[in-house]
Amino acid sequence: MSIEARLKELNITLPDAPAPAANYVPFVQSGNLVFVSGQISANENGLITGKLGADLDVAAGQAAARRCGLALIAQLQAAIGDLDRVVRVVKLGGFVNSTADFTDQPKVVNGCSDLMVEVFGDAGRHARAAVSAPSLPLGVAVEVDAVFEVK
Incomplete structure (x- = not known):
């Protein structure tokens, strides 16, 4: 099944x-790796703060982390065009x-990690830091x- x-x-x-909020680019591709700059928690109503x-409780934090994941995937699509080119989610920070x-930082960041596995399957399993x-x-x-x- 295609990613779309x-x-x-x-x-x-x-x-x-x-769009970037300061003097940086949203992504850089080096060889077969795409590095996506940090995406902050936001939804259709604006920033998710707190x-x-x-x-905020853990569930709200997980929802915020999931929104970061959606923005990461959107940036990746802007970088490479076709999400079917993804071989692996290598690492999340x-x-x-x-x-x-x-x-419970690891539980919060699971909101993003779980999304990567939902979307990319086994290729979505990754190394990670949650701080x-x-x-x-x-x-x-x-x-x-x-x-x-x-690829």
């Missing part, structure tokens, strides 16, 4: 690839805006960057 068909089957509509452990005593940050740009709840292997 899989997205339709999952009832997933990708957002437009967000601090895990204070303002997840940053969670959280209180000092919040320790806490005392704040993130614009007060967002989650930011995730990624490395993809393409």
Whole structure:
């Protein structure tokens, strides 16, 4: 099944690839690897802000991380055109805006990781980091960057 068909089957509509917010590019391809810059949590209503452990629970954090994943896939599509060129999701780097005593960063970033497996199947299984940050740009709840292997 093509990735486009899989997205339709999952009832997933990708957002437009967000424009960079500062002096960087949204993606860089080097050889068969595409590095996608960090995508911040946002939905059709705007930014998803707040601090895990204070303002947001794990489920809300997972939803925010999933939105980061959708933006990552949208950026990847902008970079390579055809998502069927994806060989592997190589690595995700997840940053969670959280209180000092919040320790469920891996559960939050699962919102993005689970999406990658839903969309890309076994090729969506990846290495990952899930870390806490005392704040993130614009007060967002989650930011995730990624490395993809393409053919």
